[in-house]
Amino acid sequence: MNGQRGSTETESVADLARRLVAADTGGWTPDGVSALVAGLGWSWSGAAQDPVLTGRPSGDARLRPVADFEERYVDGESYVELAVPLATAAPDAAAQATAFHAAKVELTAALGKPSIMGSHGDMGPFYDSGQIWGAPFLRWRGSPDTLELRAGKTGPELVLQPTGPAENWFWRQGIGEEHAISGYFGSNRDAANAGLGFPGGWTARSWETVTRSLGDFLDALPAETTALGISIGMPFYGRTDDGAPILFDVTCGDRLAIGCFAPDDVDPAALGWGTVAEHPDTASIFSDDDPVWRVDGGGPGEPKGRALAEMLVATAKAVGVRNPTDLIVGGEAEYVDGYHVTYYGLGLKTG
Template structure:
């Protein structure tokens, strides 16, 4: 990891997190934020449109997000919806960014306990914000009034203190069913902190082009995001056809993405781009018994070619007799990740 942790007299990440959780945000009103800044010992700076708190930390100043046109529908008296504090910087490549995020996650988990919520924002974060191209993982220590989030920032991980209700209200309202309304994936555990946490409805892909785009986005960032979060995803994908709904693919990812294909008789998997264990030897540790015969090693953080992989999976599904996107099913087993229940909103595929 090429992360810059700051000077020796700089607060540790754990201490910073504890200070943010203990601070009085005063309802995120202008007066409350001034009191919060004074309590943190951080002078105000920046401009009216882009206010900051001057932290003196090597990773940069903290950014306040005022309520504007994209936030106003979701607030109840708040004038600000988050304070984002950069905590480390790393080289721009996906592997370095994922490693910096994971290091922050490990320190915070030791200090605060397991986060109650985890996932990926995907292409669209809270209030329609965009994240870095390598991936958009996040972890949350949810509170009834305020929530602390570890988020992937533009240059490295950031600690984000936010009023709980506005961001959750924004997320809930995206469940209107339009294609690509929600991106990424979202998981929560049985922590009492999640009492009252709502989950929006998802959306359903209506064309193979939509599936190709959403699946490509998901696969391209997946190894970087799972490495950052320290999780392993095992996702069986079934294809409903005249032969029932047999297993078609096995998507497995921790810090490396491997995909197995159970091509039915009559489908020329090799011509569609699939290889064998001889061509992808690293997959031998994923599937020990040589089944599936057809597989691909898509690589680690920053390496998968998402669009090409998605095109290969869609072509294979259609060759196997899957006639429409609604007949491509994510196995329910994929929803159990460690002790989190995960919904893969960004795929737009049903779970069966």
């Protein structure tokens, strides 16, 4: 299918993706982008601020020209992405996550498993703000262009972008300052990831920083894991005078549950933890009696991230974890559905 203007026939997400992957972007120059739009059967005035008229019921596409934020990351490109809305969903987290996941299923059937997955957190490419409900993304990395499924303002978007600028931006965020990078980034062994660069991380320097970063992570986690179709198992260890025992087990698929393994001299109930009787929905995630102490964080849009993070930090302190650098994410959490994941936004050590 080519022409969309004036057509009452809706092109499938899979067919659109195939056409975008096969398109010649011409180096993302003005002439190249004009030819790209025409080749897709769409229309555009040529003015950077004007929409690309697609005729799709989900809305028109947008071109992002190189501006001040993008200038230092490009190498001759005049544009850094073409974003095409795929669907409009209700604004709540559950509806947005469901719409994103539906697009993921269709795209994976058409293009194969994405080579990259993760969350942009609160800072997407070129400093864009993420969505309130979550900022999941999937990428089919290529050269010279990459296709990304992204959480847009009203629903999932398919974004065609030159590979170099977005990756150059991401790599340069590893400057060591607190909150320099948010979200998490996972890549698999797909040959498409050859030469992929990874930024350095940052380290939380205060418990308030840990509370903020952990709260942001937990707040969106079930919506993002639902959207991406993954499950995350994340143990936390605490270095104390008695070693580095496991303190928490954060588990999240379509629902967030957190288990606590506090020693006998700590009162978890006083810190806000409950049992399976108080959190019956955790019975499908943990056994009835292990761990004894747990909390049900809820499904998409339901977690109270800040309150959960405050409880985890208070528990870590009560156990005897003195510094943020002594709260450690277990290395098991780095392996998710065939992807190696780095949790940049937490600012915590992994080991």
